[in-house]
Amino acid sequence: MRLIHILTIPVLALIILSARPAGQSHTHSKADTSQHHLYTAGIGGALIGGLYDGIYPYGTLKQHGNFGLGAPALLDGELIIFNGKIYQTQYTGKTFEVNDQQLASFAMVNYFHPTIKITPNKAMDKTALFHLLDSVLTNVNGMYAIHISGTFSMLKTRAFPPVKEHQHTPLADMLSLQHFFTYNSAQGDLVGYRLPVFMDNTNISGYHFHFLSAQKNEGGHMIDLLTDHIQIEIDVLDSYGVQVPATSDYEHFDFKKNREEDIKSVERGGKAQAQTQGGKVDTMTVYREKIDQLDKQIVQLLGERMEAARAIGTYKMVHKIGVVQSNRFNEVLQRAIAEGKQLGLSEEFIKKLYEDVHAESVRQQEALKQ
Secondary structure (H helix, E strand, O other): OEEEEEEEEOOEEEEEEEOOOOOOOOOOOOOOOOOOEEEEEOOHHHHHHOOOOOOEEHHHHOOOOOEEEEEEHHHOOEEEEEOOEEEEEOOOOOEEEOOOOOEEEEEEEEOOOOOEEEOOOOOOEHHHHHHHHHHHOOOOOOEEEEEEEEEEEEEEEEEOOOOOOOOOOOHHHHHHHOEEEEEEEEEEEEEEEEEOHHHOOOOOOEEEEEEEEOOOOOEEEEEEEEEEEEEEEEEEEOEEEEEEOOOHHHHOOOOOOOOHHHHHHHHHOOOOOOEOOOOOEOHHHHHHHHHHHHHHHHHHHHHHHHHHHHHHHHHHHHOOOOOOOHHHHHHHHHHHHHHHHHOOOOHHHHHHHHHHHHHHHHHHHHHOOO
16 A cells, blocks of 8 residues: 555644555554544545445455444445444345455444543433533544444434446435434444544544444434433544545546535435525524424324334233223323423423323223224
């Protein structure tokens, strides 16, 4: 591997490397083997712009880190590197460990050595979680690898289907092809980074997480979440290197094009529609769209709750148990009131809501007798 350029400034060392053919090894530089070094295979802007061909063997990626994320060859889903193993989530939702000979089109990896640990004592949505992280990660130009483990009340992920070989449709133009997955009461790990704006072309600035379930059979790029009980571990990185593919596609790729909006659209899983005539984001519309998404999730969860209630109703019929169990309802209600208070919800609101939910559950169970 040929060293092209080294840029060194206080706390940050940037190494840009020219890739040799896939599968060939190279001698690690001092920065490459740093405990807090981020190794990037490929260019994030090129992936967003449509370069999906596989270049880097997974076995080679493992030589640079045990923690990270990326994209498989031909955009066949999402990658997560966790505890030294690499997993792929396809657009069907199938998640599995890959073999070392398969190829990635883009990846970021590092050896994870956390120096910061946080255990939040409250549930959070994605916005609140990122605010919490921002309050801890005060260096806006810092590079951070972040591991979040535990249980999530809700976690939404996505994965793209594969493209044809040498197909170079920009990723933002294929958002309609995404497949989304919603996991409730999910247990597992989020692997990700918060990177600064100056890395927005080689990598992707801001927060970027991929999910892997505890059973290693579910995953994908994280779109949204509601946390339950989690622990956060953070590795403060001090250098990064980029291995640039030595291919014709990369040699002729237009890196001058501004892909900022495309990157944001891909990261959040959809293009923002809420804009004023001046081109600025309409905050009210943004939050109305978020409310619409949350309302859909609420209805879906209520439907799942009623499905569980009907299953319980069937059990009660078989075992000749009465439909209404007052002690059980009071237990559920008190727990909900306590959890609601932590989220700023009034006892009156929670009580009325759960009385209505309980009434519908009873109605669903009574209907089974007909």
